[in-house]
Amino acid sequence: MPPRFLQQTLTITAKDLRRELRSREVTTTTIFFSVVVMLVFVFSFYRDSRTAPLIFPGILWVSILFTSTLSLTRSFADERESGCLRALALIPGTSVSLYLGKLLTNLVYILTFELALLPLLVFSFEVPFFENPGAYLASLAAGTLGIAAIGTFLSAMLVHHRLRDILLPLILYPLLVPVLIASVRSTQLILTGEDLEAAYSWIRMLFGVDALVLLGAPALFGNVLSAIE
Amino acid sequence: MKLVRLEKVSRAYGRTFALHRVSTTFESGSATALLGGNGAGKTTLLNILATLDAPTQGEVHYDALSWAQVTRRARRSIGWVGHDPLLYANLSGAENLTFYARMYGLSDIHDLTQGLLERVGMADAHDRLVRDCSRGMVQRLTLARALLHDPALVLLDEPLTGLDRAGRADLSKLFDMLRSQGKILILSTHDLATADALCDRALFLRRGRVAHDTALTSPGDLLSAYEEYA
Numbered sequence: 001m002p003p004r005f006l007q008q009t010l011t012i013t014a015k016d017l018r019r020e021l022r023s024r025e026v027t028t029t030t031i032f033f034s035v036v037v038m039l040v041f042v043f044s045f046y047r048d049s050r051t052a053p054l055i056f057p058g059i060l061w062v063s064i065l066f067t068s069t070l071s072l073t074r075s076f077a078d079e080r081e082s083g084c085l086r087a088l089a090l091i092p093g094t095s096v097s098l099y100l101g102k103l104l105t106n107l108v109y110i111l112t113f114e115l116a117l118l119p120l121l122v123f124s125f126e127v128p129f130f131e132n133p134g135a136y137l138a139s140l141a142a143g144t145l146g147i148a149a150i151g152t153f154l155s156a157m158l159v160h161h162r163l164r165d166i167l168l169p170l171i172l173y174p175l176l177v178p179v180l181i182a183s184v185r186s187t188q189l190i191l192t193g194e195d196l197e198a199a200y201s202w203i204r205m206l207f208g209v210d211a212l213v214l215l216g217a218p219a220l221f222g223n224v225l226s227a228i229e
Numbered sequence: 230m231k232l233v234r235l236e237k238v239s240r241a242y243g244r245t246f247a248l249h250r251v252s253t254t255f256e257s258g259s260a261t262a263l264l265g266g267n268g269a270g271k272t273t274l275l276n277i278l279a280t281l282d283a284p285t286q287g288e289v290h291y292d293a294l295s296w297a298q299v300t301r302r303a304r305r306s307i308g309w310v311g312h313d314p315l316l317y318a319n320l321s322g323a324e325n326l327t328f329y330a331r332m333y334g335l336s337d338i339h340d341l342t343q344g345l346l347e348r349v350g351m352a353d354a355h356d357r358l359v360r361d362c363s364r365g366m367v368q369r370l371t372l373a374r375a376l377l378h379d380p381a382l383v384l385l386d387e388p389l390t391g392l393d394r395a396g397r398a399d400l401s402k403l404f405d406m407l408r409s410q411g412k413i414l415i416l417s418t419h420d421l422a423t424a425d426a427l428c429d430r431a432l433f434l435r436r437g438r439v440a441h442d443t444a445l446t447s448p449g450d451l452l453s454a455y456e457e458y459a
Contacts, residue, residue, distance in 0.1 A: 015324075019320065022319055082317050
């Protein structure tokens with residue numbers, strides 16, 4: 001029998017994914033948006049394969065950031081519209097599991113559109129992805145986790161705010177600057193192959209930030225939940 | 230839970246008191262109707278009892294536990310039916326109940342949800358999405374959700390909304406069963422006839438204060454009291 005909070009976490013994620021499978025609201029929007037953003041960037045900035053390593057990391061992470069915002073703003077939409085936060089608040093131990101469940105859901109959404117985005121970008125920029133696939137994936141995983149972990153927390157804080165769709169990026173983007181810098185630098189270093197050790201240092205730093213957020217956010221989420229229930 | 234006791238409970242919003250020095254008790258096996266006009270404080274009282282709102286003054290005790298202790302540790306013993314159904318519109322009735330049952334960590338979930346759906350008269354429509362259900366059907370599902378985890382204290386804010394005659398009859402049977410199980414039932418309503426049929430006690434609130442507290446021993450008690458105190 002899994003620990004209670006783990007069972008609750010998976011229940012929340014399963015519920016969100018079941019709903020998404022029916023409506024395809026988030027995945028359709030994010031995949032479409034990410035591909036459009038990528039196409040605009042490719043046609044605007046791509047010159048030749050020599051300049052590709054300089055612009056590819058920026059395009060990749062800006063695309064991920066913009067598209068992630070779409071799914072992050074919808075994180076608690078169901079709970080807001082149905083008022084279910086009140087019912088969840090009456091269930092003991094839901095604060096941690098609600099955060100982790102929503103985080104997991106967001107990770108699934110973000111990884112889904114990354115699956116669509118990454119091959120297109122790699123193909124368009126002729127990026128030597130298969131020279132260091134492990135390093136690319138580690139950088140992608142660490143950056144994505146950082147965006148989802150901070151974004152899910154902020155999304156909950158703003159759930160009842162009238163201007164939440166505007167405020168979320170306004171607050172989220174400045175907070176994500178360290179994550180984005182580390183993600184872009186690590187991707188760039190892997191791409192050029194100049195200094196893989198430095199790339200791994202950036203990735204380690206990213207995972208460090210992720211760990212801090214993953215420790216802090218669930219601990220604080222109880223206060224957020226009691227304020228928004 | 231055998232007893233819920235309120236001692237001089239007040240709830241103020243700014244300078245306005247939604248509840249003012251309310252003292253009363255609710256005992257196991259009882260069904261109390263909270264009555265009063267709009268703004269009398271019925272919903273505020275229910276919110277405080279549900280630990281969804283905190284009293285500004287006074288104390289609420291659930292047996293030996295204080296309001297704060299229940300909020301931290303024993304919210305599980307509360308079943309809540311509010312103005313909103315607290316159901317996910319894109320899930321079916323059965324899926325909603327299964328979701329909440331898993332969140333509560335209950336076992337034998339399939340039998341439990343099927344039994345409850347039958348009891349509230351929703352067995353035939355268990356796979357219908359909540360967004361496609363009528364108001365009355367949603368209200369039946371809401372009742373099922375509130376009773377899913379076998380709470381000792383059941384709080385119902387306007388539970389009759391949208392229920393047809395058959396729904397009210399089902400609710401009456403449900404109330405009898407819950408009372409026989411020793412639950413504490415508290416409901417707010419404007420429907421005097423149904424409150425008279427469902428409850429054994431009426432607590433009249435007026436401008437946040439208890440205006441009258443009476444046992445309902447015979448049909449018609451409520452109507453005469455309502456005209457005087459509500």
